[in-house]
Amino acid sequence: MEAILAQAKKVAEEAEVFTVLAEETQVRFEANRLKHVQSRQTGRTALRIVKEGKMGYATTTEPGKVRALVDAAVETAQFGMEAKFKFPSSGSYPAVEVFDPDTEAAAAEEMVGLGEELMATVTGHTPDIVCEAGVSKGAMLVRIINSCGGQAEYHKSIFALDIEGSLIRDTDMLFVGDSQSSCHPLRNSGEVAESVLRQLELARDQARVPSGSLPVIFTPRGVAGALIPSLIAGFSGKTVIEGASPLAKNLGRRVFDNRLCLWDDATIAYQIASRPCDDEGVSSQRTLLIDRGVVANFFYDLQTAALAGTRSTGNASRHRGLPAPAPSAFVIDPGDTAFEQMVRDMKEGLVIEQLMGAEQGNILGGDFSGNVLLGYKVENGQIVGRVKDTMVSGNVYQALKQVIAIGSESRLVDGFVRAPHLYCASLAVAAR
Amino acid sequence: MKEIEATGRQLAETIKRYHADYIEARLEQSQATHITYRRRELESVDRTNAVGGNIRALVKGGWGFASFNSFDDLPARIEIAIKQARLVSGPEIKLAPVEPVVDTVPEDAAKNPAAIPLAEKKRLLDEYNDAIWRTPRIQTSLINYGDSRKKVIFLSSSGSYIAQERADIMLRLTAVATDGDDVQQAGLSLGSRGDFTAVQGLHRRVEETARRATELLSTPHLKSGEYTVVLDPVLAGVFAHEAFGHLSESDFVYENQRMREIMTLGRRFGSHQLNIVDGAIVPGLRGSYKYDDEGVPATKTYLIREGKLVGRLHSRETAARMNESLTGNARAIDYRFPPIVRMTNTYIEPGAVSFDDMLSEIKEGVYVRNWYGGTTSMEMFTFSAGEAFMIRNGKVGEQLRPVVLTGNVFTTLDNIDAIGNDLDMNQGGGCGKAGQMPLPVSDGSPHIRIRHCLVGGR
Numbered sequence: 001m002e003a004i005l006a007q008a009k010k011v012a013e014e015a016e017v018f019t020v021l022a023e024e025t026q027v028r029f030e031a032n033r034l035k036h037v038q039s040r041q042t043g044r045t046a047l048r049i050v051k052e053g054k055m056g057y058a059t060t061t062e063p064g065k066v067r068a069l070v071d072a073a074v075e076t077a078q079f080g081m082e083a084k085f086k087f088p089s090s091g092s093y094p095a096v097e098v099f100d101p102d103t104e105a106a107a108a109e110e111m112v113g114l115g116e117e118l119m120a121t122v123t124g125h126t127p128d129i130v131c132e133a134g135v136s137k138g139a140m141l142v143r144i145i146n147s148c149g150g151q152a153e154y155h156k157s158i159f160a161l162d163i164e165g166s167l168i169r170d171t172d173m174l175f176v177g178d179s180q181s182s183c184h185p186l187r188n189s190g191e192v193a194e195s196v197l198r199q200l201e202l203a204r205d206q207a208r209v210p211s212g213s214l215p216v217i218f219t220p221r222g223v224a225g226a227l228i229p230s231l232i233a234g235f236s237g238k239t240v241i242e243g244a245s246p247l248a249k250n251l252g253r254r255v256f257d258n259r260l261c262l263w264d265d266a267t268i269a270y271q272i273a274s275r276p277c278d279d280e281g282v283s284s285q286r287t288l289l290i291d292r293g294v295v296a297n298f299f300y301d302l303q304t305a306a307l308a309g310t311r312s313t314g315n316a317s318r319h320r321g322l323p324a325p326a327p328s329a330f331v332i333d334p335g336d337t338a339f340e341q342m343v344r345d346m347k348e349g350l351v352i353e354q355l356m357g358a359e360q361g362n363i364l365g366g367d368f369s370g371n372v373l374l375g376y377k378v379e380n381g382q383i384v385g386r387v388k389d390t391m392v393s394g395n396v397y398q399a400l401k402q403v404i405a406i407g408s409e410s411r412l413v414d415g416f417v418r419a420p421h422l423y424c425a426s427l428a429v430a431a432r
Numbered sequence: 433m434k435e436i437e438a439t440g441r442q443l444a445e446t447i448k449r450y451h452a453d454y455i456e457a458r459l460e461q462s463q464a465t466h467i468t469y470r471r472r473e474l475e476s477v478d479r480t481n482a483v484g485g486n487i488r489a490l491v492k493g494g495w496g497f498a499s500f501n502s503f504d505d506l507p508a509r510i511e512i513a514i515k516q517a518r519l520v521s522g523p524e525i526k527l528a529p530v531e532p533v534v535d536t537v538p539e540d541a542a543k544n545p546a547a548i549p550l551a552e553k554k555r556l557l558d559e560y561n562d563a564i565w566r567t568p569r570i571q572t573s574l575i576n577y578g579d580s581r582k583k584v585i586f587l588s589s590s591g592s593y594i595a596q597e598r599a600d601i602m603l604r605l606t607a608v609a610t611d612g613d614d615v616q617q618a619g620l621s622l623g624s625r626g627d628f629t630a631v632q633g634l635h636r637r638v639e640e641t642a643r644r645a646t647e648l649l650s651t652p653h654l655k656s657g658e659y660t661v662v663l664d665p666v667l668a669g670v671f672a673h674e675a676f677g678h679l680s681e682s683d684f685v686y687e688n689q690r691m692r693e694i695m696t697l698g699r700r701f702g703s704h705q706l707n708i709v710d711g712a713i714v715p716g717l718r719g720s721y722k723y724d725d726e727g728v729p730a731t732k733t734y735l736i737r738e739g740k741l742v743g744r745l746h747s748r749e750t751a752a753r754m755n756e757s758l759t760g761n762a763r764a765i766d767y768r769f770p771p772i773v774r775m776t777n778t779y780i781e782p783g784a785v786s787f788d789d790m791l792s793e794i795k796e797g798v799y800v801r802n803w804y805g806g807t808t809s810m811e812m813f814t815f816s817a818g819e820a821f822m823i824r825n826g827k828v829g830e831q832l833r834p835v836v837l838t839g840n841v842f843t844t845l846d847n848i849d850a851i852g853n854d855l856d857m858n859q860g861g862g863c864g865k866a867g868q869m870p871l872p873v874s875d876g877s878p879h880i881r882i883r884h885c886l887v888g889g890r
Contacts, residue, residue: 031687034494035493035495038499041500041502042499042501056477057477057479058481061481076479130688130690130691168688168690168694170694171694173809173811173812238470242470244615320466321466321468321480322476356838357807357815357836357838360805362615362834364615369836369888369889370814370888371813371886373809373812389812391656391836391886391888393836394890428888428889428890430656430658430886
């Protein structure tokens, strides 16, 4: 890394080298039994330079080929965007716990045991269910150095468990599933199993839904799948500086229900989205995005923050190439209403766990529309069964203005969203 | 590209020393360029060089798989893969037999996007961006261009040694228009098998796309409900891919007794006019190749013929398990993943109905064009249209906001009551499955008409 930085400094004003080394192991179950064991070793190095004020970028899996990497970055810098920022110089980082040596030490046999335990609980409840499941562990080392003297380095461990079961009766297919992740090794599968069994219980019967406007309760998974994609687009510093976000002109204005609070938080201990610094070496923080319904802030990396005349919120991600603003973990504060209470309050409506296709529409405008892959009908305060062949459509910005209640318990979904249940007043439902 | 060849030849010898029921390796070397534009200027340009590989081993009932970037100590990687495979106990896995192949499949020298200077790519994209920004009320634009060229060496303990090269180009443009709080977007997606000319000369289409985004600002929402819909070839191709293609992937079926019962060959899914095909052997498309990632020669497979299920897509394992012929559909997006059953070029064969005749019988319906995306749960699927228009009394009427369509594969295919005579292939898509995304595929269809389709508006 140091050799790359030294070489780059000879040809460019500023330079930054980012490396990530990772080892992962996954045991994979197919059709209720263990089928694959996989391991993955990866090593990637990225060089970003600022030459004549413009950014150049190149990545490689062969860090030993310094000259080729520097040349590629120089070639791209001729056409690159003007760099509006300075790389962060050396500083101290918050202590964010994201590494547990026990995760690395977890044996493949233990992981197999965990998966088998989960499979046994689920098939014990519903013998004709066919499940796919995975247990994975991984460890990564991230290092960043730059020509301003900035240096960052951290280890992260990841452990994850996921399951998807399909229950087929004639041509009717029911899909259930859940996942759990942590930087600690998971020692039992109870939480995931319980969630899957609850889904199977609630989906036992089928119920019919009328077309029209209905109140909808989104479960934490429903919130993550249907509502969060639009909020990510809306709060991204990138869409905001372009004026493409519907929220861009609403900073400081109340546009959501006045009980709603949303954070971006990269500092929660042992959560897989956490980290001491972002992918540009900027310290991690908690950023309040929605403060009691008011648009409080947006999330930025160095470049978009400079363009917006503000400071980076530590949200640079190298998910695809050059760093760009991306959420670390979105957290919606819990409210005061238990899920059971929401259901009891409902005369006729839906509970949505999974809305298939919701992320495919005009996300930027907040529109969503999807087929209820897993959801339940509520009649007179009781869940009466699963709904099918039903489409639910709405707009995130309208739906989150007319919130009837916010759930009192929040749940981590896919490691990147922590949300309570959200009870929305009215969405368009089309059923056959 | 010489290095992986030397490693490959050595590895072919090394694996002979290890005991497993079957061992294969893939070594890959790739170069890629990505350029993105946001608003009026180029936002990022980057170049990627990657070298990596994997070892996959089968021992009795289990697969072990180890992927790596570092070529140091490959014997250790072979040992890891074998050890992992031994962890799995279960009924023995059989692989459908395939003749060992020794072959080299070079890419056409003319199709090397890596050889085109960055300056030339930038000039073209500048022109497209200018075309977008000439349109009034455009708030922002996004252009994603990517090209890659890679060489993959596949070798196996059965004696296969195949070196294949392929090039790929993707271009996606999105124009976003705003008006007060309202935000609308329109997109154009294209791709090719490394042929740069396929993304040249699109200035007029880019301008049309930008104009469409602004026009959408003043269009009404459709009322959600059931409609007769007519799909253009692009969207009907996505429909064929989502609604039926995924269900034809045997890895969803082969170990699931109930799925096997549902997907019995001979089952009727649609009318006699309906034929759906998948095939990598169809040349020159983004899903085309000579051998799949298990070294199996590509084929062309009828999935539905005259409305009946007649075939499905296989890997060596699923073909053996279901006692059906190999189709050459085991694909991996890159060396980090094992091959799984995937589509290649999937399309509905053309029929005889003209577009005008298709419309003429519709009193009130929806004409949908262009795509945002699509997804499936096997039984149910959704796909979203970039453009929607009312059909009134046999004529295309006013434009609507984009809509999402959904259906149930067991009823929707049977509701296709007209198949057009104008097959067109869409090369602008990428397919995702099991974390492997976006895999280059193409799909296509003529115009089709579907009765009783659930459409989500507002």
